[in-house]
Amino acid sequence: MAGEVMIRLENVRKVFPGTTRAAVTDLSLDVLRGECVTLIGPSGCGKTTTLKMINRIIEPTSGRIEIDGRDAMATPAHELRRSIGYVIQQIGLFPHRTIAQNIGTVPALLGWDQKKIDERVAELVEVVGLDAEMMTRYPLELSGGQQQRAGVARALAADPPVLLMDEPFGAVDPIVRKRLQSEFHELQARLGRTVVFVTHDLDEAILLGDRMVVLNIGGIIEQYDTPEKVLAEPANDFVERFLGGERGLKRLALLPISKAHLEPGPFVDISVTPDEARRVMTQHGVDWLGLLDSGRLLGWVDGTVVDRTPLRDLKPRPFLVTLRSDSYLRTALDAVVTSHARVAVVVEDGIYRGMLDLDAIAEGITE
């Protein structure tokens, strides 16, 4: 993906008939091959208009749009669209066609033979996490979340290099939305499509975007950068206001635990003497002790029970929350504020890796 431009918008402008103000005034934007760019901004900022000009659902008034180096205006719209995956909020599955037929729409339009279509559909049903038995059902028989999965599968069917998504998870309930988002995140990491993704959900824009575009009314780009950079250094007042409160928390959600320094903490092996254990507690200035057995995390005990009893005879209590090293600092912060000991414990396959306290998390964000 090293800097190769996949989608290029050059001085694109859209004025809808019967209006005087441009929906998109003069927008230039490059999207690199294999990256997911999220478009976000207040309503009326032209994010959906911008997206829909890429596959010419909305024809630009002026300007140039290139996809993979080719002028999008030079090909008939219907041919252009067959090479661009498209997912919209209302999904728009075809009610009179089965899920399998829906998913196979573009391959059928491209004239694939039926056997190849069937194979591809079966593959995609699995990729998006639908049950195989859904294939013979009609769209109206599926739940909103299932329909949305089918919608994504349909967009991916002909293996398009470019995917356009217009608030694809906006119409499903918050729990399903979270799951679809993280599934799409994983899917995109695996497939590496070039994605343009419109959303009004800031967390979604941050989670899914390799880069994010913050748009102002009239399609003005206020900032175009990685979510981390946008959160850390908002380009101007508009972006800062748009991001709103909890910017720090949102950044933490993006930073992996590896960004912070894990500390050994007051953790000892059960083979050490009680005296040594008390010394470790004093050294860390805490009144609790983490117990390990050859690296395996056993749990923790209150400092008062550490007397003359050998450590292996103590009854450790489990940590309520443990994290894996691929978790994010926001999760770690949550673990800190919910744990008795005010620390987040990182465990990998049962083996203790270290711990984070508030200071360590705060350091992660300031670095």
Added chain:
Amino acid sequence: MSVVGQASPLIDWDWIARNVGEITDRTWQHLSLTAVSVGIGLVISVGMAIVALRWRWAYTPITWVTGLLYTIPSLALFALLVPVVGLNATNAVIALTSYTLLIIIRNLVAGIDGVPDAVLEAADGMGYTRRARFWKMEVPLALPVIIAGLRIATVTTVGLVTVTAVLGLGGYGYFILRGLNTFFWTQILVGVILSVVLATVLDIAFLFLQRLLSPWARRAG
């Protein structure tokens, strides 16, 4: 119920047995007048609906004219057509057809209009051409509403065909008219009951056709 001056029973089964051939002929007449009128009505309506869908401004005058036709009493329309085409089947078919137009056109246009915007946008986005989108998306999705229109038009026409008895046609209406003239109840009842039965059978047939052609709409229920 008082039966005027008749000592004979309400249903004279012997008469029915003697007139099976006539009843069969009238059944055929009733069916063919209905089928031809609805068929021609459908063809004309499709043409007008295409015009209305392409040039939206045309829809209002089209419904206005067909609505006006719909309000003319059938007996009056037959009479009005006599000087033009005479007292014959053509007259009947023109009149019957004109009554189907409003219903069929309205349902054609409503059916196509009722296709969700999201479906159209998705079809565009997938790369359907306008023509393919119309035939593969809009028409199949409008079918339940279109067939519902044909169903109403057909049932209405079955009723109206009886009135064409005044033109010497009438299908089952022939029996009703003759029976009324002679106070012969068997004939009246045969005409009325068979008309109702025919309307019901066709109604159910269309319902069946509708379900057959749109299994997706039924399963969602």
